[in-house]
Amino acid sequence: MNGTQGCKKMENKLVEYLDGRARPAERRAMEEHLTACADCRVRADEFRMVWDAMDDVPVLSPSSSFDAALRARIAAEPARVSFWSWLPSPRLAFAVTVLVAMSVWLSSMPHSVAPILAPATQVTADADFGMIKDLPVLENYDVLSKFDALSELPAPASVAQGEVRKETR
């Protein structure tokens, strides 16, 4: 496979051939092409030379303050609040659950206790009615029991004579 078309087809395989990562079949195909194509042979040689030259670029060492600066940046990071930390603690979750359960239970209470409370309510209503019916009598009694003028009346005659007898002795 020679000529421009052949070269075009091989060029994308040249780099992996030169760095030794080409598969055996591709490697053989490339070697055959390079044997036959002088232009590609020159190109392959010059690629190798470029790579050799690139090896001469010196290696830069990080500055002595690199690690310290990085640690300072890490230390300056704001503490991250994870999603799970927003969840309540198990104890709090239990307390909230119990509270909710109790309120639900209590809210359902009026329906169940209504029949039990009904007679008592009725009895109270009857007593109230009786009290209202006897109210004039009760009022009269109340007025009479607290009527001060009665205590100022003269004692009955039999009581007064008994007291005189005591004094003469």
Place this chain on the structure above:
Amino acid sequence: MARTDVQLMLDVKAGDEASFELLLRKYRTPLVNFLYRMVRDTAVAEDLAQEVFLRVYRARQEYAPSAKFTTWMFRIATNLALNSVRDNRHRQMEVSMDQTVDTGEDEQRPYEVPDRAPTVEQVLVARTRSEMILRAVHSLPEKQRAAVLLHKYQEMDYDEIARVLECSESALKSLLFRAYETLRTELAPLVNSARVS
């Protein structure tokens, strides 16, 4: 047995700060170099590298080992670098070799110490070469630049680079070919001098 990067990251997720320290030690130099070659500014490269580690640390709780750790980390780094380049936040360093020598700028960059002390002339030649290469790499379109750096310096697999750059493997191979073809032209003087010697 040494723990894999994924295992180290899972340990970080579990609250082990020492594992994060190990990842930091292992990857700070490759990251700073990758980012420096992307943005060509040491201060910005370091700042971005710290940002990468910060994001890795921040994301530890949500970390799920769906891909290689390096794929994930270099994806963050590449996105940060591309944003930085696009926002034009980094300084444009169109510095000639003479200016570089005069300003003593390279004193800020502690290069790895070579085995034997080179002469001043050798230092200048090496500096010129590396400056030329870095400038040529920097002149590549951003995605081609990232692809070349990940391929040449990080030696990543094609599928890994494709994931980092969010493209198909065949698109990546085409991208790499075009990038190296441009570099071959840009670095022709270096290549020719190598051929002569």
